[in-house]
Amino acid sequence: MSPAVSSPPRIIRIASRKSQLALVQTYWVQEQLQKHFPDRSFEVHAMSTQGDKILDVALAKIGDKGLFTKELELGMINKETDFAVHSLKDLPTRLPEGLILGCVTERENPADALVVHEKFKDKQLETLPEGAVVGTSSLRRLAQLRHRFPYLTFKDIRGNLNTRLAKLDAGEFDAIILAVAGLQRLGMSDRIHQVIPSEISLHAVGQGALGIECRADDTEVLSLIKVLEHTPTAQRCYAERAFLRELEGGCQVPIGVNTVIEGEQLTLTGVVASLDGQRLVKDTITGNANDAEQMGTQLAQKLRQQGAAEILAEIFAEVGR
Numbered sequence: 616m617s618p619a620v621s622s623p624p625r626i627i628r629i630a631s632r633k634s635q636l637a638l639v640q641t642y643w644v645q646e647q648l649q650k651h652f653p654d655r656s657f658e659v660h661a662m663s664t665q666g667d668k669i670l671d672v673a674l675a676k677i678g679d680k681g682l683f684t685k686e687l688e689l690g691m692i693n694k695e696t697d698f699a700v701h702s703l704k705d706l707p708t709r710l711p712e713g714l715i716l717g718c719v720t721e722r723e724n725p726a727d728a729l730v731v732h733e734k735f736k737d738k739q740l741e742t743l744p745e746g747a748v749v750g751t752s753s754l755r756r757l758a759q760l761r762h763r764f765p766y767l768t769f770k771d772i773r774g775n776l777n778t779r780l781a782k783l784d785a786g787e788f789d790a791i792i793l794a795v796a797g798l799q800r801l802g803m804s805d806r807i808h809q810v811i812p813s814e815i816s817l818h819a820v821g822q823g824a825l826g827i828e829c830r831a832d833d834t835e836v837l838s839l840i841k842v843l844e845h846t847p848t849a850q851r852c853y854a855e856r857a858f859l860r861e862l863e864g865g866c867q868v869p870i871g872v873n874t875v876i877e878g879e880q881l882t883l884t885g886v887v888a889s890l891d892g893q894r895l896v897k898d899t900i901t902g903n904a905n906d907a908e909q910m911g912t913q914l915a916q917k918l919r920q921q922g923a924a925e926i927l928a929e930i931f932a933e934v935g936r
């Protein structure tokens with residue numbers, strides 16, 4: 616009698632960007648899944664994305680729709696890979712047909728950090744002198760910080776984390792703004808000079824969390840990655856993403872959020888700011904965490920009525936797309 620032929624379980628192929636931060640995040644996911652499923656095999660497929668190649672153009676000019684995700688998504692659609700690990704904030708709010716956000720992992724501190732040049736090591740954002748040069752490539756950070764500190768000088772900065780820190784240290788900037796989470800994951804928490812409080816600047820949608828994207832019909836992969844889901848983070852991020860989805864018109868926009876979850880109750884704060892920092896529309900909504908997405912949509916509609924619509928129309932006309 617011949618033994619029953621059972622095919623070995625399929626190898627799960629994980630897509631990742633090649634940047635140092637992306638790989639740290641992807642290897643963490645691989646390690647966690649390997650622990651949960653010791654009999655399965657997970658392999659990492661690292662690839663470059665458009666966003667990794669265009670380093671000399673301001674992000675705001677090219678827009679960021681799928682800049683860091685498109686190549687990874689094509690690989691999944693073509694069945695060359697099975698899921699992709701992203702910094703959730705880089706994942707567009709609308710995904711290609713056939714792909715879904717299958718898992719949101721527990722969030723690190725979602726705030727932004729001030730990193731200063733040595734000569735300003737005794738300063739905070741509030742005490743930087745007039746004309747100090749602050750580097751950021753994000754319209755969201757730019758608009759909110761300009762609103763609060765109109766006397767500072769803001770300059771675009773590109774490149775990966777190490778490149779940006781090198782530019783700061785070389786004296787090209789007096790200070791730069793980076794995500795707390797990225798610095799922590801790369802073991803560079805010692806560079807965090809000040810965690811920027813939400814009263815000064817709201818963070819990006821999805822910041823500090825990982826999003827795992829996969830094919831909508833791949834039930835096997837979906838059930839594997841779900842073990843890494845952190846429900847409170849997922850609820851917060853679903854509210855944040857619905858807020859952004861309702862407001863955005865196709866390019867990078869100065870939109871910030873903050874979310875708090877206490878038991879069943881979710882509080883979402885959102886801001887839309889003009890690029891010159893002159894106008895800032897901000898409001899808060901509270902409700903049941905199970906209604907996260909409706910809350911995001913509702914808050915977006917509220918802000919639109921309060922003037923966000925005009926601000927966004929101006930930006931789309933200016934930046935294009």
Ligand SMILES: NCc1[nH]cc(CCC(=O)O)c1CC(=O)O
Pocket residue numbers: 702703704705792793794796797821822823824
């Ligand atoms: N777009 C770049 C990017 N995407 C995710 C992070 C940091 C990690 C995170 O926010 O989850 C960063 C760097 C930064 O904003 O400083």
